[in-house]
Amino acid sequence: MSAEGLFVIGATHHRAPLEVREKLALAADAAHALRAELATIAGLHEFAVLSTCNRIEFYGVTSHPEVAHRVSAAFCARQNFNHAEFEKFRLRLHGPDAVRHLVEVAAGLDSQMIGETEIFGQVKDAYATAQSLRTTGPVLNRVFQKGFQAAKHVRATTAINEGQVSVANVAVDLALSIFGSLTSTRILLLGAGEIGEKTAKAFQSRGAASLTVASRRFERAMELATVLGASAMPFEQREARLAEFDIVVCATSAPDLVVSLASTQSAMRRRPAQPLFFIDQALPRDVDPAVTSLENVFLYNLDDLAKIAEENRSAREAELTKCRAIASEKAESLWRQVERQVAALAGHTSPGVSPTFARSPQP
Amino acid sequence: MFAGLDDRTWLWVAAGCYLAGFLLGTLSLLRGGRPSGAAMYILVAGGYALQLLGLGLRGKAVGGCPLGNQFEVFQFVAWSAITLYLVIGVTFRNSLLGYFTSCLATALTVLSLSLPSWDAATRSHIFGGNPWIELHAALAVFSYGVFGLLALTSFMYLARNRSLKSKELSGWVSFLPSIFDLDQIGVRLLGSGVTILAISLLVGANYWFRDTASANSIKILITVAVWVAYAVALGLRLAGRLITRRFAWTGIALFAAALLSLEAVDSSRHPATKPTATAVKP
Numbered sequence: 294m295s296a297e298g299l300f301v302i303g304a305t306h307h308r309a310p311l312e313v314r315e316k317l318a319l320a321a322d323a324a325h326a327l328r329a330e331l332a333t334i335a336g337l338h339e340f341a342v343l344s345t346c347n348r349i350e351f352y353g354v355t356s357h358p359e360v361a362h363r364v365s366a367a368f369c370a371r372q373n374f375n376h377a378e379f380e381k382f383r384l385r386l387h388g389p390d391a392v393r394h395l396v397e398v399a400a401g402l403d404s405q406m407i408g409e410t411e412i413f414g415q416v417k418d419a420y421a422t423a424q425s426l427r428t429t430g431p432v433l434n435r436v437f438q439k440g441f442q443a444a445k446h447v448r449a450t451t452a453i454n455e456g457q458v459s460v461a462n463v464a465v466d467l468a469l470s471i472f473g474s475l476t477s478t479r480i481l482l483l484g485a486g487e488i489g490e491k492t493a494k495a496f497q498s499r500g501a502a503s504l505t506v507a508s509r510r511f512e513r514a515m516e517l518a519t520v521l522g523a524s525a526m527p528f529e530q531r532e533a534r535l536a537e538f539d540i541v542v543c544a545t546s547a548p549d550l551v552v553s554l555a556s557t558q559s560a561m562r563r564r565p566a567q568p569l570f571f572i573d574q575a576l577p578r579d580v581d582p583a584v585t586s587l588e589n590v591f592l593y594n595l596d597d598l599a600k601i602a603e604e605n606r607s608a609r610e611a612e613l614t615k616c617r618a619i620a621s622e623k624a625e626s627l628w629r630q631v632e633r634q635v636a637a638l639a640g641h642t643s644p645g646v647s648p649t650f651a652r653s654p655q656p
Numbered sequence: 657m658f659a660g661l662d663d664r665t666w667l668w669v670a671a672g673c674y675l676a677g678f679l680l681g682t683l684s685l686l687r688g689g690r691p692s693g694a695a696m697y698i699l700v701a702g703g704y705a706l707q708l709l710g711l712g713l714r715g716k717a718v719g720g721c722p723l724g725n726q727f728e729v730f731q732f733v734a735w736s737a738i739t740l741y742l743v744i745g746v747t748f749r750n751s752l753l754g755y756f757t758s759c760l761a762t763a764l765t766v767l768s769l770s771l772p773s774w775d776a777a778t779r780s781h782i783f784g785g786n787p788w789i790e791l792h793a794a795l796a797v798f799s800y801g802v803f804g805l806l807a808l809t810s811f812m813y814l815a816r817n818r819s820l821k822s823k824e825l826s827g828w829v830s831f832l833p834s835i836f837d838l839d840q841i842g843v844r845l846l847g848s849g850v851t852i853l854a855i856s857l858l859v860g861a862n863y864w865f866r867d868t869a870s871a872n873s874i875k876i877l878i879t880v881a882v883w884v885a886y887a888v889a890l891g892l893r894l895a896g897r898l899i900t901r902r903f904a905w906t907g908i909a910l911f912a913a914a915l916l917s918l919e920a921v922d923s924s925r926h927p928a929t930k931p932t933a934t935a936v937k938p
Contacts, residue, residue, distance in 0.1 A: 470820060472836045593823070
């Protein structure tokens, strides 16, 4: 009974396809209303809700095994989702397995993009919300707090989050290998499409000094520049002003080259000691491949970036076994710390956690 | 003697610390990891303290700066390079710089300790008891340590540049600093080395003008040539004429030439005399 007293029930990207996850996604209002409803379930002593684009999970402490089922039924009812259908996709774990799952989720081992770090913040937010609503107690408090420490340990002692796995972040990492810091780098984005925008945003998020957008349609460049808080430049000036930039992100749909060897040579004569980094994400390619023969000029195209991302992804997957072994060991130890508390709840019926929840502010 | 051990024994122990740092770093890199910055720093700093003790004992015995023979000069160059690493290594948090510096220090100290002939003879009254000339010699050899570190950062630059150009980014090169940072460190080291050697030459020149027989012309010629070569390299770098890989190769080539010139400088300085009490017993 003690193992069943701590549970996690939900659905994740492993079994639930995107169209199902869309229907299961909890809006902020719905989430708060659901929490209020869960707080009234008799026998549910503690709970926390984790909702991201890839998972909806309910962690709970109960004295009755059927409570987990009632939690999922309440969720499905609120989402107008068939409960029997939900059972096909659902994840349900108890005791040490639930603890191990939490550690793996927080460490990014269970993520679609293995080793990603955003999930750690999302789990922390989920716990902080539950704590502020007072729906957690001694068991979940310990499980989450120690679970965070375990997840940090997994990440610190393995290479699970080394190397970037998205093309945009790989480009940023390469730029860091060249410039060390991006705080004084000037970025030129050629093309106003989605791919270039993503890469430009990645550079901005890492502190690039300035961003200039140039597109064959100047009004489109102006629009994107406004969205990104950047400046716009006429496309025709791209080669003449090349020397003003450190990093050039090329993502146009132009049928021919938009950066020639001659213009790059000319730019490098004006800034010989400063590296120039081209990220050519266009198909067909925007930058003349011959520029790689120039000193201090570095060119990476879409294939190069994808290859690095794939190598990093493979390296992370190779670390999974080691990470899971550490997570299991930590989870077993953590479970032993809370097992007695969970067992003590067996047969104990509480009216739920609603009295305190009702007085709590909406997050 | 200190704690019953003579200067060479302490210098051997210091060389052991540098060797341990080098082996630890090699092991980490072979396992695909980054050398531990803290462990590297502790080993190198420990070696540095022990080397300082060994050189101090030697200096006390000879009654001046221990730069009397090729063994002592090589020891001092290694010590100078480590001095700079202990400052720069913290600033740039660069564990690989520690690894390569320990590699250089191991090579210089073990080589000088392994060749008893380098320490078999020492010169009597090499500086004539003049503290200015001692300062001149110490600064000159210290600048060689700076140039040694420049050669190391140049090597790191070449490795990083090659990996970025060839798009082979995995392995130990992934732990290197950016090429921009390495280039900046290189320029600063070159500037510092040229300045220190210039001060050394000015101090030496002041003494030499008063007594032109005090220094051999070959020694003066070689030392000035080394300074001119480095000063020209600095001028060309600042003018944007000697950059990227050519700058890095120049840093390595000039240091190799400077090291080779040490023997000529040393042998042209004063006639050799019988070993003193502190010199090695063959």
